[in-house]
Amino acid sequence: MKGVDIFMKQININYTNNLISQNKNSILFTTNRPNIVMEHGKGMYLLDTEGKCYLDFIGGWAVNCLGHCPDIINDAIIKQAKTLINASPSFYNKPMLQFAKLLTDNSCFDRVFFSNSGSEANEGAIKLARKYGEKFLDGAYEIITMINSFHGRTLATMSATGKKVWENLYEPKVPGFKHVPLNDIDALKASITSKTCAIMLEPIQGEGGVNKADKVYIETISNICKEHGILLIFDEVQTGIGRTGKLFAYEHYGIEPDIMTLAKGIGGGYPLSALLTKEKLNIFEPGDQGGTYSAQPLGMAVGMAVVEEVINKKLFINAEIQGNYILKKLRELKDKYKLKNIRGNGLLIAFDLPCDKGTEIVDKCLHEGLILNSPRPSIIRLMPPLIVTEKDTDNMINILTKVLDLTL
Known part of the structure; x- marks a missing residue:
């Protein structure tokens, strides 16, 4: 039997090597x-x-x-795929409405925009912050982000990201971002000008090496944002949906951001993301934001099943x-x-x-x-x-x- 096992293992190795060599190019x-x-x-x-x-x-x-491959996701996909996979973003659909309410009922936010990746959700947050700056802050457009942060791989989110190795990549990048050290409140205060519309950060920098924002630091930022009338954006792409011991990481700090982005865990493996915001930021006009697959029913059914499982099973x-x-x-x-x-x-x-x-x-x-x-x-x-x-x-x-x- 040992010889047979070795023989079968070699067959499997040969199969894998052939599969890669014939297709990887x-x-x-x-x-x-x-x-x-x-x-x-x-x-x-x-x-x-x-x-x-x-x-x-x-x-x-x-x-x-x-x-x-949890059963809860398999069942949600099969059930929804038999009913409606995609109706276009021009219409409401049942799981879209139900999932949005599930998220707002279990967070401090009032409105949700669904997309497909963390980059898209963060791109939407950047757009919304600049829309807010245009309408209420005399055209302010600059966003302060953190050194060693990671916000995505679109040009705008790469520009927001504070990775040193990306500084000269794909130049010229999108202007309007300032990077300051995490937990350095003096550096942050010095970066705020009349052009600042938002401060955007991860409560725990994941790709940066698991660097946590201090509680006093976040509390101070929250107060600064209120004082200056600028927005506080929490990128919870990696920390959201139970990852840090709370449903959302902002709960550790006793504050409420104006905008929060989610991805990764929200779909449990299915490509899904969300931008959540307060009612005061329900300011997009038709055509300002969208996406062909935004809130498509199949993704909504999966997301709702995942988040309900996290909540119900604590x-x-x-x-x-x-x-x-x-x-x-x-x-x-x-x-x-x-x-x-x-x-x-x-x-x-x-x-x-x-x-x-x-x-x-x-x-x-x-x-x-x-x-x-x-x-x-x-x-x-x-x-x-x-x-x-x-x-x-x-x-x-x-x-x-x-x-x-x-x-x-």
Whole structure:
């Protein structure tokens, strides 16, 4: 039987290699990918075409909040696909109306615009802020964002993003953005002028390395915005829908933003995003904002199923409990491997390595059947699905320690 298993494994390897070599040149190159083809997913695990199993601790980039292929999403897609997939954005549809009310009933916001990606939601927030500046602030258009922030990959959202490596990419970018250090209130105050219409930030910078905005800092910004009549925009693309231990991260701060953007977890793997805002910002005119697939029924049905599941099963509480357990287990490794700055809220967690071996560690973990992320050379990030258990974490720690033993 062992010989048969080896033979079948080699057949699967050959199949995968042929599949990649014969087809990869049809895909526009944008990133380096390993020679792995993912084929199946269930719960916390992915399986490739060779039958190898991977414990997924990035959850599709904080997207698969309910894990892979949950029944609740499968059922919602099948049911809605039999009824109405797309009616065009010119009409209301039933799940659109129901999902919008679910979001406003469970947040501090009054209105919702649906789109398909975090970039689109943030692009909409930028447009809305500039519309507000045009109408109420004598044409103010500048938006203050943070260094090391990430807001998307359209030209406007790349311009808003504070990534150093993007400074000279795709020039000239969209003007009107100022970048200041996170948690530096003096730098922020110095950047406000008569042209400022909004301050836009992630409550926890995910792609920047899991950098949290201080509570006093956010409270001060909220007061500054009220004082100057400018808008406060929370980009919760990565932190929203239970990720940080609350349904939305703004709840940790005791303030209410004027605008919030959501994506990733809101669709549980389905491409979906949303812009939420207060009634005072219901100021778009027909033609100002739109999208062919905005609020299409299939996506609305999926989003509603996902958010209802998170709320009804209180998965944000599980995120807090399991996040604390992960932090505890990581801190037990701190001295042995000289790990630093172990940090996070809920299931958005990171730690610093004593050297720039993040990519090497991620690659070795992948070989051992564990999927992690290194947003910077010296940082490891974890963002598992909200359904993660202590057993999953124990398995993750076992693989991680094996790799750290070989690497550090």
